[in-house]
Amino acid sequence: MPLVADTDLPAFERLRKQGQEILAPGRAQRQDIRELHIGLLNMMPDAALQATERQFLRLVGSSNRIAQFYVHPFTFAEIPRAADAQAHIDKYYSRFDDLKEQGLDALILSGANPAQSDITTEPFWPPLAEVVNWAKDNVCSVMCSCLATHAIVQLLWGFERYALPHKRWGVYSHRVTDQCHPLTANIDSRFDAPHSHVHEVNAQQFRDAGLIVLAEGAESGLHLGASPDGLRFVFFQGHPEYEAVSLLKEYKREVMRFIAGVRADYPPYPQNYFFDDARDVLDAFEKEMAACSGNFANLRPFPEPELAKTIDITWSDTGKAMVNNWLGLVYQVANKDRAKVFMDGVDPADPLGLVAGKSHVDKKPI
Incomplete structure (x- = not known):
């Protein structure tokens, strides 16, 4: 459609x-x-x-x-x-x-x-x-x-x-x-x-x-x-x-909150999302950040583009x-007339006919 x-x-x-x-x-x-x-x-x-x-x-x-x-x-x-x-x-x-x-x-x-x-x-x-x-x-x-x-x-x-x-x-x-x-x-x-x-x-x-x-x-x-x-x-x-990178962007926001001092703990990884190459990239970034000892002025940008290439959807x-x-x-x-909700004959309390056991819709996608 x-x-x-x-x-x-x-x-x-x-x-x-x-x-x-x-x-x-x-x-x-x-x-x-x-x-x-x-x-x-x-x-x-x-x-x-x-x-x-x-x-x-x-x-x-x-x-x-x-x-x-x-x-x-x-x-x-x-x-x-x-x-x-x-x-x-x-x-x-x-x-x-x-x-x-x-x-x-x-x-x-x-x-x-x-x-x-x-x-x-x-x-x-x-x-x-x-x-x-x-x-x-x-x-x-x-x-x-x-x-x-x-x-x-x-x-x-x-x-x-x-x-x-x-x-x-x-x-x-x-x-x-x-x-x-x-x-x-x-x-x-x-x-x-x-x-x-x-x-x-x-x-x-x-x-x-x-x-x-x-x-x-x-x-x-x-x-x-x-x-x-x-x-x-x-x-x-x-x-x-x-999207594939939605959780990546959420994770980046949490890392940035940690760097800014808004978050006290370093964020854990989203479960079942970062694997293999992504973990290597993230581990390297975390080590670089730890080496900064709280002075992040020279820390390289969060490696979002590099990580995005490793994520599967x-x-x-x-x-x-x-x-x-x-x-x-x-x-x-649905009724073609948007002033009405359902087609004629459709029960608003049971629009699919499932409650009555008399389904009147095609279960396959249209």
């Missing part, structure tokens, strides 16, 4: 240069193909704002080609922004009030970097609650990423995330726990996925609340789940949208397949 570049958002041009198919509006309007309009609530801080756009746009644009995707990024005024990030938002982002009026077929909620353990005290909590309470009645399906998953299960199902002894950080193996669900159709029974969080919810909490667990890992815990109806809310605790195909399945299901049950 090609993305439609209906604005001058820089992410479109960057993705085009990386081989992604991007349609100009004029070409899109000449094609007799159905549109799907997807909101992207981007709650990430300034440093990750545009990278998050690209990551989710890539996932959406890698899906099948039976529809044209219009992605509408938006965010909250309550999240503090530097001048350049705010200028980007002012130029390219939609207003939530306008999206409510126009309607959306689907909605993606990004993660965020909270400052507080209690996420209900974060400045984004009230506007997020407003978006979710509107979406649960007016959008076919909402896909939640990491912290958004934690927030929505607390808001709608009443159970809370908890702190981990150490940050869950790295690439982990997972198993599909329900291969008959259409969201996991044609997914390998075992697959990798990145995680990066210091709080989590677990699979047992999901099951106790009547939610569906679709994939989990022995080390990482819950990765993919869904609301009891199977579609209205889709939950990722991991990060299928991450082992999760993107599975992430794309899961999002492809999700959007294929939205395509099958």
Whole structure:
């Protein structure tokens, strides 16, 4: 499914240069193909704002080609922004009030970097609650990423995330726990996925609340789940949208925080991510840093370009397949009229027909 570049958002041009198919509006309007309009609530801080756009746009644009995707990024005024990030938002982002009026077929909620353990005290909590309470009645399906998953299960199902002894950080193996669900159709029974969080919810909490667990890992815990109806809310605790270097950039930020004296301990490696040549490069850099005895003025730059060449990506195909399945299901049950949510005859409480045991959707991707 090609993305439609209906604005001058820089992410479109960057993705085009990386081989992604991007349609100009004029070409899109000449094609007799159905549109799907997807909101992207981007709650990430300034440093990750545009990278998050690209990551989710890539996932959406890698899906099948039976529809044209219009992605509408938006965010909250309550999240503090530097001048350049705010200028980007002012130029390219939609207003939530306008999206409510126009309607959306689907909605993606990004993660965020909270400052507080209690996420209900974060400045984004009230506007997020407003978006979710509107979406649960007016959008076919909402896909939640990491912290958004934690927030929505607390808001709608009443159970809370908890702190981990150490940050869950790295690439982990997972198993599909329900291969008959259409969201996991044609997914390998075992697959990798990145995680990066210091709080989590677990699979047992999901099951106790009547939610569906679709994939989990022995080390990482819950990765993919869904609301009891199977579609209205889709939950990722991991990060299928991450690029190969996303964890590398996170690790570099932690090293820079250590050098700046913000972090007391030297950061441990993300698990199952740096191997062989990468470890050699990192060990050499750490030794050089230790030899500086706290005076880092002459320390060479962090070897990010050299490390990037050593990193393998082992999760993107599975992430794309899961999002492809999700959007294929939205395509099958969403009403073409965005003022309505579902096609005629679709039960809003059981849009896939799974609860009644009378599935009326194709389990294979469209």
